[in-house]
Amino acid sequence: MERLEFDYPSANRPVTNKAHVGVVGSGDMEVLMQPAEEGIAHVSVLTSVNGFGKSWQAVLDRFFAKHDRAVRIHINDAGATPGSVILRLEQAMEVIDQ
């Protein structure tokens, strides 16, 4: 079990909605995405797979390079692969922008 935290101070374009997507099933995860109180993006990850901090960092860097949004994200992860992670994040962003 590992808890990881990431800040993206330059991601500050506001959002108004929130989104909840995904299921914490094997190889999958859930994303809770909502407006960040501090006006900059923050991500917390709770994962059952230890030792992948750098992979999380890389996937999230890539996500925020595309979406500079001031979102607070919480992820409960049951071993989603980086590809699944980015798809779930994109899906949540799509719900937020609906």
Next chain:
Amino acid sequence: MSAASATPTISVPEFVKRQSFIELDARARAQSLMDSGSWRELVGPFERIESPWLPKQGIAPQSDDGCVVLKGTITHQPAVVIALEGGFQAGSMGEVSGAKMTGALDLATKDSENGTKTAAVLLLETGGVRLQEANLGLAAIAELQASLLALRQHAPIITVIAGTVGCFGGMSLAAGLSSYIIMTPEARLGLNGAEVIEQESGVEEFDSSDRSLIWAIYGGEQRVGMGVADELVMDDVPKVASAVQRLVKAGARSVHRSQQVELYRGRIAALDTAKQIDPPSLGKLWNTKGGAQ
């Protein structure tokens, strides 16, 4: 292409046009059964009431603990829909999901006693007690049963088992206590799962790798045929929704299946256990609807 050429007519089979209920997650299933715009979610995922026990065991929790509670109306009648997410820990009942379910049913009972009859719909995709939460899971199921018994005197409790997890273990007792059970042919309902029976009594008793045997015993068609479930519906959102609506309108049941102790005792006594009972003969022996209407 000339304008005169006729559009070819392609016959699309019925199952292609179906809107699968099974493919929806718990939240979408619950939403699909309520009058649109009538519902709100109670203790939703953003409240983050998660299981405190799973992370201690290296298991990721879920923000709604795998239990979705929607309050609203079904055919303009007050109702609560409680859906278990089969994708999270096989829909198992833990301390939090149990409390959510029991709390929602108790509120429905209170409203019903105060004159607002509130039906409950349970969408059960569950393996039963969450073993990681041990006694707290068992306690949750005990409380749930008390809550079901209280509510069903006032308003109908409709269990829907759609699949593909099915409804097993302690939660099959919850299904058994409800007023009505709706199943799809893909759904399964049973106390002990096939693997448990094989492990305890040997492969001669139950071959858990035999899928057709499993569905011939636990499957929706057999269960409805035996009268231990009430309605068999295809895996189609409008069909499931209209079955639920019909039963909400039917109202509370006067005699429940679980009250007919002598009837079922008699049926069990009549079984000849000297020889292996096969699915077709079981279907024949129990082929009278058990539930009083």
